[in-house]
Amino acid sequence: GAGVSQSPSNKVTEKGKDVELRCDPISGHTALYWYRQSLGQGLEFLIYFQGNSAPDKSGLPSDRFSAERTGGSVSTLTIQRTQQEDSAVYLCASSRSGSGVYNEQFFGPGTRLTVL
Amino acid sequence: AQKVTQAQTEISVVEKEDVTLDCVYETRDTTYYLFWYKQPPSGELVFLIRRNSFDEQNEISGRYSWNFQKSTSSFNFTITASQVVDSAVYFCAHSKAAGNKLTFGGGTRVLVKP
Numbered sequence: 571g572a573g574v575s576q577s578p579s580n581k582v583t584e585k586g587k588d589v590e591l592r593c594d595p596i597s598g599h600t601a602l603y604w605y606r607q608s609l610g611q612g613l614e615f616l617i618y619f620q621g622n623s624a625p626d627k628s629g630l631p632s633d634r635f636s637a638e639r640t641g642g643s644v645s646t647l648t649i650q651r652t653q654q655e656d657s658a659v660y661l662c663a664s665s666r667s668g669s670g671v672y673n674e675q676f677f678g679p680g681t682r683l684t685v686l
Numbered sequence: 687a688q689k690v691t692q693a694q695t696e697i698s699v700v701e702k703e704d705v706t707l708d709c710v711y712e713t714r715d716t717t718y719y720l721f722w723y724k725q726p727p728s729g730e731l732v733f734l735i736r737r738n739s740f741d742e743q744n745e746i747s748g749r750y751s752w753n754f755q756k757s758t759s760s761f762n763f764t765i766t767a768s769q770v771v772d773s774a775v776y777f778c779a780h781s782k783a784a785g786n787k788l789t790f791g792g793g794t795r796v797l798v799k800p
Contacts, residue, residue, distance in 0.1 A: 603787060603788075605788075612790060612792050612793065613777065613788075613790040613793075615787035615788065615789070618786065618787055626786070626787060628787075629787065659729070661731065663731075663788075673719060673736075673781065673786070674721065674733050674736050675733065675788060676733060677723075677730060677731035677732075677733075678730070679728075679729060679730045680729060680730070
């Protein structure tokens, strides 16, 4: 079946603009995660969804970052008033469940965000 | 808080040599999971293996094997008879039993030369 998909694959924006990143998880996966990968910070967790709820938002770096998930499927990560330090690859992952036996996460190809 | 340390930043080997990647973790959880992921040059993280904290049995899967030792908080990963296609960055990760986010190590870049 299809894996996790993300769009766009690349996004270049100007400082101060808002951006939306989209994630389409594997069908039937109830848990969805956002991470970002940058040279200086490595792989960092941002937010976790179980269904449409986000029980763990602890990794969001500031209130400029928000995310939502609708219909237990697609998720959108929004960054408002982008800053140059937001430049990174944003990765989405999904797992069949958020705990227990089926908790291995499968990752999408990522969105490379460049803030000029 | 959890912490995962991969002390080796880069390993270079010649094809057919074995490669062992070290991973040490810190956690206060009594139940947790450990993972290895591979990130080839294409960039997509690929799930390799998962172990539960209550199962220290070490296994071999094809050319991959892993050594999980709770006593030393280590979860090492070995590639036997390496191939050029094994060239990638390998990440060790930890998650709590429920939930949950992955805490990644810094990664080890493996370069397999022909």
